[in-house]
Amino acid sequence: xxxFAGYDMPLYYKEGVLKEHEWTRSHAGLFDVSHMGQVMxxxxxxxxxxxxxxxxxxDKIPDGRAKYSVLPNAQGGIVDDLIVTRLGPEKFxxxxxxxxxxxxxxxxxxxxxxDAEMDVWTGRSLIALQGPDSENVLxxxxxxxxxxxxxxxxxxxxxxxxxxxxxxxxDGFEISIPDDRAAAVWDKLLAHSSVKPVGLAARDSLRxxxxxxxxxxxxxxxxxxxxxxxxxxxxxxxxxxxxAETILSHLHNGTQRHRVGILLTGKGIAREGSELRDLQDRKxxxxxxxxxxxxxxxxxxxxxxxxxxxxxxxxxxVNVRGNNIEAEIAGLSFVTAKTKSMKKKAA
Amino acid sequence: xxxxxxxxxxxxxxxxxxxxAVIGITDYAQNALxxxxxxxxxxxxxxxxxxxxxxxxxxxxTAAEVYTPVTGExxxxxxxxxxxxxxxxxxxEEGWIAKIKMNNPDEISGLMDKAAYDDxxxxxx
Numbered sequence: 001x002x003x004f005a006g007y008d009m010p011l012y013y014k015e016g017v018l019k020e021h022e023w024t025r026s027h028a029g030l031f032d033v034s035h036m037g038q039v040m041x042x043x044x045x046x047x048x049x050x051x052x053x054x055x056x057x058x059d060k061i062p063d064g065r066a067k068y069s070v071l072p073n074a075q076g077g078i079v080d081d082l083i084v085t086r087l088g089p090e091k092f093x094x095x096x097x098x099x100x101x102x103x104x105x106x107x108x109x110x111x112x113x114x115d116a117e118m119d120v121w122t123g124r125s126l127i128a129l130q131g132p133d134s135e136n137v138l139x140x141x142x143x144x145x146x147x148x149x150x151x152x153x154x155x156x157x158x159x160x161x162x163x164x165x166x167x168x169x170x171d172g173f174e175i176s177i178p179d180d181r182a183a184a185v186w187d188k189l190l191a192h193s194s195v196k197p198v199g200l201a202a203r204d205s206l207r208x209x210x211x212x213x214x215x216x217x218x219x220x221x222x223x224x225x226x227x228x229x230x231x232x233x234x235x236x237x238x239x240x241x242x243x244a245e246t247i248l249s250h251l252h253n254g255t256q257r258h259r260v261g262i263l264l265t266g267k268g269i270a271r272e273g274s275e276l277r278d279l280q281d282r283k284x285x286x287x288x289x290x291x292x293x294x295x296x297x298x299x300x301x302x303x304x305x306x307x308x309x310x311x312x313x314x315x316x317x318v319n320v321r322g323n324n325i326e327a328e329i330a331g332l333s334f335v336t337a338k339t340k341s342m343k344k345k346a347a
Numbered sequence: 348x349x350x351x352x353x354x355x356x357x358x359x360x361x362x363x364x365x366x367x368a369v370i371g372i373t374d375y376a377q378n379a380l381x382x383x384x385x386x387x388x389x390x391x392x393x394x395x396x397x398x399x400x401x402x403x404x405x406x407x408x409t410a411a412e413v414y415t416p417v418t419g420e421x422x423x424x425x426x427x428x429x430x431x432x433x434x435x436x437x438x439x440e441e442g443w444i445a446k447i448k449m450n451n452p453d454e455i456s457g458l459m460d461k462a463a464y465d466d467x468x469x470x471x472x
Contacts, residue, residue: 018382269405292384
């Protein structure tokens with residue numbers, strides 16, 4: 001067991017991280033992510049609240065649509081990243097990071113208007129089921145029919161909040177469950193022959209292959225969403241959110257550094273904190289996550305480099321224990337996402 | 348195996364010809380590391396000092412330095428490990444990392460034998 005954000009978490013179960021990683025990509029992996037925070041914001045002021053605390057827009061999206069976003073600070077840095085789901089014009093569900101829970105809740109409360117209420121769901125567990133067999137497993141193990149549910153979509157079903165999204169790049173779901181039912185739901189899912197439990201270590205290697213940022217490592221209160229390559233979460237048509245001045249300036253004027261993918265072409269494994277250097281051995285950035293990709297059987301990572309070195313294919317060195325290992329800049333995503341379409345099927 | 352010695356950092360040593368230490372990592376270390384994906388091997392002929400790291404074993408989750416408890420010269424390197432680090436788990440014959448010709452074979456006298464190492468493991472797990 002490892003300690004993570006104050007929780008005892010299994011880094012891996014009995015088969016080990018490589019097998020768990022591969023099982024998730026080929027079948028369905030079951031993750032206990034109950035350490036994450038869940039909040040419900042309701043009321044007339046809820047929509048305006050989310051427009052204030054994130055750079056996203058939620059007024060033109062349908063009820064049920066989930067969006068990835070960040071909570072910027074006043075300087076345009078990132079307090080946390082999160083998922084915001086519009087359940088109705090005055091009802092929003094959000095999942096936040098474990099390590100940021102207290103900080104986020106305090107931050108959100110500070111900005112909560114008098115005509116909105118925030119309910120922190122402390123009595124709920126969160127289970128992620130990820131992998132190509134997930135839809136079948138939900139049907140066969142729980143009787144939940146999700147065939148018509150698009151990617152980045154949530155529905156309340158059987159008293160569970162079922163969201164079709166995740167942190168692996170596979171089709172899959174996150175399911176919010178009242179604590180008193182959580183063990184029974186976990187056991188039913190685990191009893192399915194396509195399902196194996198997966199720990200935090202594979203959760204990290206799976207997200208690393210997709211280029212998803214991990215808060216506190218790849219993004220933090222000093223990185224703007226533009227530097228982090230998250231321009232796509234910034235709404236075009238509003239500019240009155242916290243941190244907008246810096247974020248819009250970065251968007252229009254460019255930034256000094258960019259988050260990029262890094263592929264090692266030489267031998268070795270590079271991890272968080274490794275210096276990135278140009279071919280003249282000058283420091284040009286730092287690796288913020290790195291490790292072995294079970295899918296590619298290569299060492300991959302992500303980090304920040306000076307803008308002039310951010311082009312895909314740019315040759316660089318990664319310095320590991322004093323040795324320069326050959327590497328190149330790559331796209332953030334090393335494995336093609338297999339998530340479903342976001343389009344809702346016609347009724 | 349009377350010629351096996353162990354360290355508190357979970358390396359094993361097999362003594363050959365009186366002055367050559369074949370070094371690898373124990374089952375305990377292998378299990379703690381999990382799936383092994385890369386080994387940084389020392390160069391042939393490198394002079395290593397007692398207590399310094401001469402190899403790095405990388406698993407999916409972490410990197411672990413391998414220390415030498417003896418001073419001497421690297422006279423053998425198990426190159427098979429670079430293609431297949433999981434070989435380390437198979438056996439001493441296939442899973443050794445390096446052979447060190449000891450300057451002072453008396454250095455091994457302070458190391459644990461099998462029984463002492465087994466007792467030591469009870470205190471760490």
